[in-house]
Amino acid sequence: KEVFIHFAGVNSAFYIWINGVKVGYSEGSKTPAEFNITNHIKKGKNTLMLQVIRWSDGTYLEDQDFWRLSGIERDVFLYAQPKVALRDFFVKTNLSKDLKTSDFNIDIDIRNYNNSDSKIKVRSKLYDDKSQLIQTFDKDIDVKSLSILKANLNEEILEPILWSAEQPNLYYLTTTLIQDGKETQAIGQQIGFRRIELDGGQVLVNNQPILFKGVNRHEHDEFTGHVVSNESMLRDIEIMKQNNINAVRTSHYPNDPHWYELCNKYGIYVIDEANVESHGFGYEKENTPAFKPEFDAMHMDRWVRMVERDKNHPSIIMWSLGNEAGDGPIFVKGYDWLKDYDKSRLVFYERTSDRIDLKKMGINLKPHTDFLGWMYKTMNELRREYLGRFPYRPFIWAEYSHAMGNSNGNIADLWEMVYKERQMQGGFIWDFVDQGLADYTKDGKKYWKYGGDFSPSTYHNDTNFCMNGLVNTDRTFHPAMAEIKKVYQNVRFSLQKSVRSISVKLDNQYFFTDLNEFDFEYELLKDGEVVENGSFDIDLRPQSSKSIDIPVSKNLLNEIQIKGYVQKLHDYHLNMYGFLSNSKNLIPSGHLILNEQLVIQESRVGNKLSNSSKSLNVDLNNDLIKIYNEKVAFVFNKSSGEMDSYTVKGREFIDKAPYLNFWRAPIDNDYGNQLPVRSKEWKVASNKRNLKSFNHEILGNNVKVSVQYELANIKSLYTTTFLINPEGEVKISNEFRYNGRLVDAEIPRFGMNLQIPNNYSNVSWYGRGPHENYIDRKDSAFMGIYESSVGELGFDYSRPQENGYRTGTKWLELKDNNGVGIKILGDPYISFSAHYNTIEDFDDGLRENKPGEKASPRSRIIKKQRKPVDITKRDFISLNIDLKQMGIGGDNSWGARPLLKYLIQPGNLKYSFTIKPIY
Incomplete structure (x- = not known):
């Protein structure tokens, strides 16, 4: 047999020796390297040695915002193949426009390592998700000695069940080689039927203009850095599915191969991004590697290796040429190669010369991205620079809503624009997880280190600039995650005008999911307390709407409509909830997916002090004024104007x-x-406040204290009044002029x-x-x-x-x-x-x-x-x-x-x- 060693990811470059013999070299940290070591191994004990290089010329294209870690980051394994072996395959599903039939093509590379010709049979079998055989493909092949043969198997599949992030229906393909009546090799692959195209200025998946409710995700673990476990990957998918996140950009490099298997299985749209980033050079023609021919082969090598590794995953619906790597002729070449090699997917690059800033640098190349995704463009910038100017290319933020620290404000406003503008199709939040490294204090409290924690302050570092996640490094949630889940949900609720009932319109914004998959409940709240609740079922097809009447009791409805609208003495809110009926794609049964609070009525009644028959005493001395009775006491400092003490029944409250x-x-x-x-x-x-005046006056049983200050540095006045009653209540009013x-x-x-x-x-x-x-x-x-x-x-x-x-x-x-x-x-x-x-x-x-x-x-x-x-x-x-x-x-x-x-x-x-x- 032929024996190979596979390195799934080594950062940044390495040499390999087997039994003291140098076998080869590889660079490119995030794509695999394989070596045929058949002629270098022996029976019994063998010695494998690596020299891992921290910095190489490849490092210039690996300038991502992440930790500078080096070493073996992914799996290393040995495998053996027969002398006539299936080395590679490319499955192409070409769905018809009506989605009813699909050409099913398998391009296969077979290599004969023998010195003699061989006759073999290739057999592929397609199974559905219930392991039922759907189709069998057979082909007899003659393979010349010491050669690579490209073969093709082709059949038509009728009425395929389609794959999408909402409904990730998978098939399973097995391919075997048969020689002399015996199976000599077998491989398997998840298969999904989906149609991806650019049409009318929109990205369509299965003829639907889907919305990308996405995140960028770095591979990161709080203890092992760039080494991520299968369990960690599964947890990330689980978080995304349970919080309405449907898409991931693999920022900024191809991810661990297992990640794509999970995305295939559980339903995540993937932009697979090449390990190409060189922003440290700048983007000017004279600086960027994109205009330096000596870097061309390096760029192309990374694109080819990414595509060849990942080409059979249905979850990947777009390729990305990289991130913040400038723009130049090599990116046009890479785009053209990808479009020719894989006609089933779109190709994207954010920093193309369509950008105004690059045009100002004199970079003006032919279009080489299927959609635009200028990162962090604001709504006003998009109105100026995008809307109406690119009728055939949609807009999807490659990065937006930067989640650094306490952030992700106005995400709802951004999505109102997405829903309004036909060609805007969402985006990818920066980013999913804080990139911190765990450590512990002397008393055992865990915390996360970031830039500057491993070196003196004189060394360059990016402080906490890699702490940009919606989740902490241990995957506990930031508060913003709740907002993302809400904004990203796929049903909108709205109150409808009605004099006889409370009517709610449901807009099903899913593209492939009926609302009969959810159990719905409602709560009617009066001043924050639930006064009525119930449940309802609804069948509502994707991209359609329906109004329902909420069965509120007649007495309560009369109170809201008769008393409420006239006097508005109370708040009334209607809470709507949608729970998944049956477990699906890592979302457990009963998990809350949809919610909304609808305002029926808001009270605008102000608060007044309670009436009291008691009285207050006022004692004055040089510095203090005391307002009190047998139960309460307020003490003010006349020289500062401050309320220094507030006691009730001997208890101090300030x-x-x-x-x-x-x-x-x-x-x-x-x-x-x-x-x-x-x-x-x-x-x-x-x-810097200076006391301007301090006064008090008795108003019936109450006492009012008025204090005026001047803010010296602002050159402005403000007045604070304290209206105190005998029950110990105080109304504090502030007026700033x-x-x-x-x-x-x-x-x-x-x-x-x-x-x-x-x-x-x-x-x-x-x-x-x-x-x-x-x-x-x-x-x-x-x-x-x-x-x-x-x-x-x-x-x-x-x-x-x-x-x-x-x-x-x-x-x-x-x-x-x-x-x-x-x-x-x-x-x-x-x-x-x-x-x-x-x-x-x-x-x-x-x-x-x-x-x-x-x-x-x-x-x-x-x-x-x-x-x-x-x-x-x-x-x-x-x-x-x-x-x-x-x-x-x-x-x-x-x-x-x-x-x-x-x-x-x-x-x-x-x-x-x-x-x-x-x-």
Whole structure:
């Protein structure tokens, strides 16, 4: 027999010796290398030796944003073949336009290692997913000695069951060689019938203009780096399927071969990307390897090896020529070769000369991508540069919604544009998993290291710029995953106008799935509490709509329609849920796949202090004013204007007085767009406040305290009033009158911060939840009543930053284990967060840079709090009670800001809230 050794992936290059004899060399870290070692081995013990080279000339084309790790990254194995062997095959399924029949072609390479001619039979059998034989192909072949013969088997398959990510129906093909009546070799392959084409400016799969609800995915493990196990790959697929992710771009290299088998089996659309990235050179003609002929063979070698390895996987519906590798004639050549060799798939390259920036560099080549996917293009940029200009090529973001730290804001807005614009077909979020490496503190707490943790700060590193995932390195979810699942879901729900019922329209946006695969339930909520619920079934074919009436009781319907619409005293929300009926493709039976909250009515009633027959006393001295009775006491410092104490029945509710706050701990996107520099005056504004006036007045049984400050650096005034009643309730109102002249300096947040004793750690609220949410990432956070603890409200991003926020809150309670505490009511809404740490604890400050450099996400982190484990828990609770906080953004992390509608521009602002004691 002929004996081969197979290296599935070695980074970056290697030499191989067998028994002291050099056998060969290979480079290209992410595609296999095989060596015929038949003439180098002997019976008994043999010696295999590798020299693995960390840096090679191939490294210039492997400049991806990931860890610089080297070594044997994938499987190494031996296998033997007969002297007449099937060396390769290419299965081509050419579906008819009506999808009813398919040509089934198998191109086979047979090699004869013998010195004599051979007669063999090739037999292929096609089985369905129930192992029933569908078709048999036989062919007798004469193979000349020491030659390679190309043979073809061809049949027509009638009524094939089609493969798609929604319905990944697979067949199985076996091919055997028969010589002298005996089977000498057998191989098998998953087969899927699907039709992929570009038609009318859209990508069609099985005649449907599918939407790519995708992610980019690096191969990464928290302990083994680039070595990923089969179990880890399966877990990634499971997460994707259970969160409505239907597509993966193998950024930025061909993945482990087992990955494609899982995508075939469970249903994931794949853009298979070549291991070609050279962005370190730049993209100018004179710099990029794409214009250097000495790199041409290297480019082509990587494209050919990727395609030859992966060509039989039905999940791969597109080839990608690489990532951020400039553009040049070799990419045109590669595109042409691929289109000729594999006519069943599309070919993509993001950085073609269709891009305006490359045209400005004088690069203008013939079109060589089947669709456009300019990464991180904003909606406004797409309106200017794409819409109406490329009628025959669709747009699919190769990368978008950069998930670095607390991010993925305005993802719902992006998808509203996708649904509106016919030629926009989705995109691939950057990216799926944080690329951290696990380590432990001395007391056993796990954390993830990133750039700069393995070398002195004088060495170049990218800090946390590889921590861009929707999931942590251990595959636990970031809060944004809930939003992605919601935005990526394939059914839309909308209320229909009706005077006699609550009618809901369901739009089935699946392309190949009927809604009879789901069990539907609904809940009707009044002020956050479920008052009625039920279930329903619906048969609704793909890409169709139907309205249903929700069977609400007549009394409740009358209350909503008669009382509600006139007075609007209550909130009414309708929650819709869709659960998978039967287990399918790693999604268990009963798993929630679809959900929506529909607003029937929102109350706009403000909060007032309770009426009380009791009275309050007022004591004055030089520095303090005390407002009290036998149950409650408020103490104000007249020289600072601050409320220093708030006690009810002897219990103190504040450790530090509430003050007006304009700042948040910068998120990674903030550093990218220079917010800490541009808006630095807002960070210190409250610290530079000067008391202008302090007054109090008695209003019946209540006492009103008014405090006015001037913000010296902003040159603006704000007034805070405290309206106190004898029951210990206080309504706090803030009015900010902006008179500054700041330029390009949005306000990160507008609210108050105070510190309360740490025993008030049990949290419940009526608002958006249960998970973290922001004004531009809240569609998945439904209005409801939720319970948590202060410790569970936050989220530990790999680099400490703003986290744990909740918006749309009507009331908030913080209580101790005895049920004593405070209730905060919005007027009508507040947003809040609560931590055992201050904002400053999460704030990295201004980044240090070399002279002339701008601060960016890759700039050096300067504080000691590089990781959540570096932050020490405080002995109090820092509570933020806000009107609002600006959005988090996420179009990119190196300049993009939140959408204009999610910013807080300098101007007049006011809001109020009420604190009531619970005892």
